Amino acid sequence: MTSRNAVLLASLMVFGLPATSLADEVQVAVAANFTAPMKIIAADYEKATGNKAELSFGATGKFYAQIKNGAPFEVLLAADDETPARMEKEGLAVTGSRITYAIGALALWSAKPGFVDDKGAVLKKGDFAHIALAAPKLAPYGAAAIETMSRLGLLSTLEPKFVQGENIAQTYQFVSTGNAELGFVALSQVYAKGKLAGGSAWVVPANLHKPIRQDAVILTRGKDNPAASALLKFLKTRQAQNVIKSYGYTL
Structure with a gap:
């Protein structure tokens, strides 16, 4: 009291x-x-x-x-x-x-409109220098990102481009400021009132990671x-x- x-x-x-x-x-x-x-x-x-x-x-x-x-x-x-x-x-x-x-839902997001397609094919093209994600040992959304890339067979290819945030808020900041061209964030960070708040995103299918x-x-x-x-x-x-x-x- x-x-x-x-x-x-x-x-x-x-x-x-x-x-x-x-x-x-x-x-x-x-x-x-x-x-x-x-x-x-x-x-x-x-x-x-x-x-x-x-x-x-x-x-x-x-x-x-x-x-x-x-x-x-x-x-x-x-x-x-x-x-x-x-x-x-x-x-x-x-x-x-x-x-x-x-x-929760995981999203691959870029602050740039049109940069991330709605199928996530941008990951395979690899036309970017940095991809942000939250530290997987601390943040479950970071662990989901690692699992997603593993299931897509892209983890070893993308790993050299990783920029890790301490949490999902810092990860979002890396992408929103342009320090990383794209990154795995929580959908809730870029989605409000039923629509994408800005930029471009791929909502990661739920079958690519644990719920x-x-x-x-x-x-x-x-x-x-x-x-x-x-x-x-x-x-x-x-x-x-x-x-x-x-x-x-x-x-």
């Missing part, structure tokens, strides 16, 4: 009002690919519940290491389903709290915070799901 809430609680007790009138805060670690939709969802969550979600964005693998070392997060929205499951087994998360909040099932889980630090469980419930509402789908995720 914040110091502000402590003062409010004391006031409520004096006047005999229920403590449930108080709003709570929850510290949330969010996979970088989910940045745009989560900012909208957090604002809607606060309006609907009065609770505030404090958001931090980054790579799932890095969050795992931070949480294991005592970072004060209470909820994790991961970019995969393996990390939350592992955290449950290791006692870092509340058993049974895990939900799948979205299934990017994104799970959320309440962490041990959040087990007694009602705002943590309320947030996971809110992710399942139609209001939140409409936002999620508008960024190219499936449910």
Whole structure:
């Protein structure tokens, strides 16, 4: 409880009002690919519940290491389903709290219109100097990119051209600034309101990599915070799901 809430609680007790009138805060670690939709969802969550979600964005693998070392997060929205499951087994998360909040899509994207065709043939042509992807050991979208190139038989050919971002947000930045002509990003980063936001892209077929099932889980630090469980419930509402789908995720 914040110091502000402590003062409010004391006031409520004096006047005999229920403590449930108080709003709570929850510290949330969010996979970088989910940045745009989560900012909208957090604002809607606060309006609907009065609770505030404090958001931090980054790579799932890095969050795992931070949480294991005592970072004060209470909820994790991961970019995969393996990390939350592992955290449950290791006692870092509340058993049974895990939900799948979205299934992500991988896209090969260029900031240049017409550079990436809708079949991904540009990969075979190789008419570029750099291709960006997120570090596969830290970011599930990076792992999906490696798997895609492997299945296409292009990994060894393209590997010398790799520019790796620490997370998918940095990978997007490499491409958007032109430091890499194209790169594998989350579709949600380049897709909004049902259409491509700019540039050119190939949405990678789901059969070229394992499903990017994104799970959320309440962490041990959040087990007694009602705002943590309320947030996971809110992710399942139609209001939140409409936002999620508008960024190219499936449910």
